[in-house]
């Protein structure tokens with residue numbers, strides 16, 4: 001395939017439409033939950049089709065040829081959706097809505113909230129198969145988890161940290177754990193408020 005041609009080939013408009021369909025579904029879930037909770041559980045929701053450059057880089061990193069087959073059949077995040085919730089429980093409720101909708105085949109789920117990565121990264125990851133041949137990665141997380149992931153991603157590009165590497169890794173993990181503890185406290189406060197109302 002020539003580099004000037006999209007790695008997604010003729011599927012590009014189709015995956016863009018699939019992304020829109022998933023975002024519309026998330027909106028429906030939000031509306032349903034807003035009615036029962038009395039508040040919108042989603043702080044924000046972002047969707048993207050992975051850029052040409054990122055997809056080609058990911059193929060190279062994974063020793064895959066830069067083809068449509070790799071981009072759509074071997075890698076699963078051509079379509080990506082990040083749903084950022086106010087509270088931890090809402091992450092799991094939205095996950096249940098997605099699973100129980102019957103709209104997707106659930107290929108993989110990874111609960112990095114109950115089992116965080118060693119660096120402190122927390123998020124709930126799902127790989128969905130859409131219409132038999134397309135894939136989407138859904139990341140569900142709280143505002144705190146999203147803040148930490150954004151800052152940690154930012155810091156990854158600072159290469160000249162030399163002898164302080166171990167200290168920085170420890171500090172990042174400590175911050176992640178403190179944020180997780182705050183998330184639990186905020187959830188408890190929300191539960192108390194809901195019980196009262």
Ligand code: 0O2
Nearest residue numbers: 050054058077080110117119121125139148149150152153
């Ligand atoms: P981009 O540019 O963000 O799209 P796998 O190990 O592949 O079976 P997993 O764990 O779900 O399954 O996948 P992976 O590759 O570890 O994580 C997928 C995405 O989660 C990453 O996308 C990041 O967006 C996010 N992520 C995972 N770990 C971390 C982390 O330690 N810090 C931060 N900030 N984000 C993380 P990509 O592919 O890196 O690229």
